[in-house]
Amino acid sequence: GQNIDQPTEMTATEGAIVQINCTYQTSGFNGLFWYQQHAGEAPTFLSYNVLDGLEEKGRFSSFLSRSKGYSYLLLKELQMKDSASYLCAVRDGDYKLSFGAGTTVTVRA
C-alpha cells in the first residue's frame, strides 16, 4: 500500500504561522492534495500540487518536492476558524487517492 506520514497534532497561537509537513512513498505520482476537515464535517479542498515548487492561495500555501517525496502546507495569520484537521493526499500511478491520517491543528487565543 501507500505510505503517507504527517504529524498527529500541532498547536499554534492566533496570528502565528504553522507548517504541516507530509512525506510520502507511493507507487507512481500524479499529484498531491491538501484538504481541510472540521470536526464532524466533510473534507474540503485546499490545494493541489503536481510540479515542484510553491503554490500560494491567500493565507494558505503548499509546497512540493517530488524528488524528496515531501510536501508542506503553510497556514499564515492563523485564525480561530483554522482549528481543524488537515489531510495530505497523494494520487498514485493508478489515479487513486491515498490519504494520510491527518494533522489536527488547534489555534489558541
Next chain:
Amino acid sequence: IAGITQAPTSQILAAGRRMTLRCTQDMRHNAMYWYRQDLGLGLRLIHYSNTAGTTGKGEVPDGYSVSRANTDDFPLTLASAVPSQTSVYFCASSLTSGGGNEQFFGPGTRLTVL
C-alpha cells in the same frame, strides 16, 4: 440538489443485516468514490468508479459492493454487516479521476454495527 448528498445521515444496524448507503451528485462528474474514515487511520478508499458503467476496488473493498448504473448515483452495499464496518462513510466525486480535479465530498453517513 446542490453538490453531493448522502443518505442516511446516520444508522444503527444489527450485525448480519444488509444495508445500502446512497450517494447522489448533480455536478455531472464522471468519477465517484466511497471512503471510510476511522480514528487514527484517515480516509481509506473502498470502491471507485471512473465513469458510469465501470467500477473498481480500492484499498479496503472486502464486505462491500457498488454499482454505477448512471452518472449521478453511486450506492454502496454492505451485504452482511459486521461490527468492524462501524465507521463514517464519505462519498466523493470529481470531474475526472485525473488532472487537477479535486474531489468533492458528501456530508457523510455515520454507521454503527452492533
